[in-house]
Every structure is written in structure tokens, then in C-alpha cells.
Amino acid sequence: MSEPVPGVRLLHDAPLKSRNTFGVQARAAVLAEVADTAALATVLALPEFAGRAPLVLGGGSNLLFAGDPDAPVLALTGQGVRVLADDGDRVVVRADAGVTWHGFVMHTLAQGWCGLENLALIPGTVGAAPIQNIGAYGVEVREFVHTVEACEPATGTIHRLDAAACAFAYRDSVFKHQPDRFIVTAVEFALSRTPALKLDYAGIADEVAAMGITQPTAQNVADAVIAIRRRKLPDPAVLGNAGSFFKNPIVAQAQADALLAQHPDMPVFRGNDAATRKLSAAWFIDRCGWKGHRDGDAGVAPTHALVLVNHGGASGRQLLDLAHRIADSVHERFGVAIEPEPRVIGASW
Ligand code: FAD
Ligand code: EPU
Numbered sequence: 001m002s003e004p005v006p007g008v009r010l011l012h013d014a015p016l017k018s019r020n021t022f023g024v025q026a027r028a029a030v031l032a033e034v035a036d037t038a039a040l041a042t043v044l045a046l047p048e049f050a051g052r053a054p055l056v057l058g059g060g061s062n063l064l065f066a067g068d069p070d071a072p073v074l075a076l077t078g079q080g081v082r083v084l085a086d087d088g089d090r091v092v093v094r095a096d097a098g099v100t101w102h103g104f105v106m107h108t109l110a111q112g113w114c115g116l117e118n119l120a121l122i123p124g125t126v127g128a129a130p131i132q133n134i135g136a137y138g139v140e141v142r143e144f145v146h147t148v149e150a151c152e153p154a155t156g157t158i159h160r161l162d163a164a165a166c167a168f169a170y171r172d173s174v175f176k177h178q179p180d181r182f183i184v185t186a187v188e189f190a191l192s193r194t195p196a197l198k199l200d201y202a203g204i205a206d207e208v209a210a211m212g213i214t215q216p217t218a219q220n221v222a223d224a225v226i227a228i229r230r231r232k233l234p235d236p237a238v239l240g241n242a243g244s245f246f247k248n249p250i251v252a253q254a255q256a257d258a259l260l261a262q263h264p265d266m267p268v269f270r271g272n273d274a275a276t277r278k279l280s281a282a283w284f285i286d287r288c289g290w291k292g293h294r295d296g297d298a299g300v301a302p303t304h305a306l307v308l309v310n311h312g313g314a315s316g317r318q319l320l321d322l323a324h325r326i327a328d329s330v331h332e333r334f335g336v337a338i339e340p341e342p343r344v345i346g347a348s349w
């Protein structure tokens with residue numbers, strides 16, 4: 001067993017149930033909690049870590065442990081937030097990877113810095129936000145990412161990636177394509193004191209109006225998003241889940257048109273570019289009759305067809321089996337392949 005490293009908590013045979021929002025059982029042979037990224041190089045050189053890309057674990061809200069992780073697990077717990085530049089309107093603010101995302105959003109709004117309001121109440125950490133380019137209510141985080149600071153464990157090099165280098169797309173980035181290449185240590189965001197509110201996504205304008213507000217602030221928009229999310233999505237503290245289990249499929253326009261001809265009520269959104277369309281995985285799953293379905297403790301939320309839930313004792317394997325049956329039924333009925341959004345650990349999709 002390794003010597004203690006200052007600022008690092010090293011745990012062996014660590015339970016992961018409370019570290020993933022599905023609340024499934026898994027164990028890490030070794031888990032290091034690192035508060036100061038200056039200690040990263042020392043941790044990565046420990047015998048338990050040496051030569052192996054770690055699994056970086058944030059809030060565990062976009063992961064499914066279908067088995068124990070083979071890799072050593074790393075959790076960054078740094079809580080630093082500081083302003084790097086401020087010209088009176090535009091602010092560049094840096095947050096450590098370990099900062100809670102929702103807390104950070106609330107902090108920026110309290111300072112009068114606008115931009116992240118539609119992304120309120122997304123669980124997890126700042127460090128994970130660029131991994132899948134988190135998005136909600138018509139906004140994606142890529143619009144506000146200035147720089148992602150990341151350590152490459154294989155070489156120890158510290159990289160500073162601008163938004164273009166991150167190759168962001170819908171639920172996608174360079175980090176998703178090379179999941180073991182980077183440890184995101186901090187993210188710098190460019191925000192503005194001038195609000196540019198986005199109220200056009202279904203439900204937000206109505207929610208704001210129902211709150212009796214005619215001239216909304218960014219904080220009002222965040223409050224509306226929070227209210228809608230609380231109604232639609234189960235709280236992981238009450239019912240284990242990882243948000244949307246499947247990504248919305250992006251298909252060629254011709255395939256979307258053919259499906260639309262058969263199903264005129266099918267929702268269709270713009271894809272990553274003008275030649276593609278984003279379809280609604282929730283709509284397909286709902287039409288296949290899965291909403292509220294339950295197999296033992298593995299199920300589909302009664303309030304949202306895209307959310308797989310753990311009613312208590314489901315294993316990651318049981319949730320993965322259910323996900324496969326759902327995806328197979330959608331493919332059989334609509335000819336559309338749907339893929340998981342969370343990273344599946346200990347099994348392949
Ligand atoms: P984890 O689940 O711990 O990790 C997710 C992935 O990121 C893993 O591959 C992990 O290895 C990697 N990772 C994490 N931190 C780092 C790091 N520092 N460096 C390198 N890799 C890292 N997502 C949305 O986009 N929009 C939503 O509206 C949304 N709503 C949700 C609602 C609920 C109720 C839940 C449970 C989840 C929701 N999610 C949503 C998914 C999830 O909250 C986000 O993807 C979030 O960014 C994951 O953060 P995390 O810290 O929990 O990451
Ligand atoms: N729908 C159904 N049945 C349902 C739920 C939804 O048919 O049970 C249909 C409705 O037609 C609805 C459409 O699906 O209009 C879209 O539903 P919703 O607005 O809830 O959005 P979503 O596509 O299901 C996406 C993100 C969410 C994000 C919301 C709000 C993905 C995979 N999911 O959900 O992100 O919060 O939009 O912007 O893109 C997550 O990634 O974990 C997540 C929760």
C-alpha cells in the first residue's frame with residue numbers, strides 16, 4: 001500500500017453505490033480523492049495507478065456501473081472559483097473540476113453573470129460539463145466554454161483546449177471520443193453581464209409567464225427551468241437515475257422525412273447541421289409502451305420515457321439488459337438505432 005500523499009485521500013476496495021446517481025452497487029479496487037491538482041502527477045505515479053489510465057469520477061450522474069471498474073478511480077475534489085478577466089461586461093471565470101455544476105450556475109447568476117441560466121439543476125460537476133457538452137432548454141455549455149484545462153495522464157502534459165479544440169457537438173466532444181486521454185482539471189467560462197435570454201424552448205416562456213413575470217431576469221429563467229425540471233425528472237436522491245438514458249438520435253433528413261410521413265405527430269428538431277435531423281428518443285420509447293414499465297427494481301420513469309430508474313435494488317446489469325430491450329424494440333418498430341448517453345462501465349453496449 002502506498003505512502004500517504006498530502007491533499008490526497010486514497011481508499012482501497014471503495015464502495016461506489018453512493019457515488020453514482022443510479023445507486024447501483026460497484027466497488028473500486030482503488031480510489032483517490034485529489035483536492036489539489038498539483039498532486040496529480042504524484043498520484044498517477046503511485047503503484048496502484050502507474051501506467052493505467054484512471055476512470056475519472058465526478059458526481060456519477062452520467063455513468064452506469066454494469067460491473068466494477070477495471071481502472072483505478074480518480075475523483076477531483078478541488079472547489080476553487082476565481083475571476084480571470086472582467087471588462088465590466090464580459091467575465092472569464094475559472095472553476096475547478098470538482099465544483100458542483102448547479103452551485104456554480106447559481107454563483108454566476110448571483111454575481112450578475114448571465115449565460116448558464118438554462119443549464120440550472122443539471123447534476124454533476126464542472127469537470128464533467130464539457131465531456132458530453134451538457135445541454136438543456138435550448139442551450140449547450142459549449143456556447144460559454146472559453147478554455148478547458150486538462151492533464152494527459154499518459155505524458156503528464158497540461159493542455160489548454162479552446163472551444164474549437166474540444167470539437168463540441170450534440171452530447172459530444174473530443175473527450176467522449178478519447179475517454180481515457182484527458183483528465184479535465186478546470187474549466188474557464190466566458191459570461192456576460194448583458195442578458196441574452198433564451199425563452200423559446202418549449203415551456204420556458206409559459207413557465208415564466210405563470211410566475212407572473214413580464215420582464216424576466218436570467219435568475220427568473222433559471223427558476224423557471226428548475227421548476228420544469230423538478231416536475232419532469234425524478235430526483236436521484238429519491239429514485240436512482242442518470243437523466244436521459246439514451247441520446248436523441250441524429251439521422252439524415254431523408255430518414256426523418258420518411259418517418260414523418262408515417263407518423264405525422266413525431267417531433268423533429270434540427271440536427272448538428274442542415275442535412276441532419278434530431279428525433280426524440282423519448283417519443284419512440286413512449287410509443288413502444290415502455291413508460292412506467294418495471295422489471296423488478298429496474299424500470300422506466302412514469303414521468304419521462306427517456307429516464308431509466310432504479311427502484312432500489314436493481315443491478316447495473318439489470319438496467320443495461322432493460323436498456324437493450326428498449327433499444328431493440330425501437331429499432332424493430334421504427335428502424336432507428338438509439339444509443340446510451342451515460343458511459344457504461346464494466347460492460348460494452
Ligand atoms: P460523471 O457521471 O461522474 O462522469 C460522466 C463522464 O465524464 C464519465 O465518462 C467520466 O469519466 C467523465 N468525467 C467526469 N469528470 C471528468 C473529468 N474531470 N475529467 C475527465 N473526464 C471526466 N445532462 C445534460 O447534458 N443535460 C441535462 O439536462 C441533464 N439532466 C440530468 C438530470 C438528471 C436527473 C441526471 C441524474 C442527469 C442529467 N444529466 C444531464 C446527465 C449528467 O448530469 C451530466 O452529464 C453531468 O455533466 C455529469 O456530471 P458528473 O460529474 O456526474 O459526471
Ligand atoms: N416525449 C414523449 N414521452 C415522454 C417524454 C417526452 O413522447 O415521456 C416527447 C415529447 O414529444 C417531447 C419530446 O419527447 O416534446 C422531448 O421531450 P423533452 O423536452 O423532455 O426533451 P428530451 O429530448 O427528452 C432532452 C435532453 C435532456 C434535457 C431536455 C431539456 C437528451 C438526450 N436529453 O430531453 O437532457 O434536459 O432535453 O432540454 O438530449 C440528459 O441529457 O440527461 C437530459 C435530461
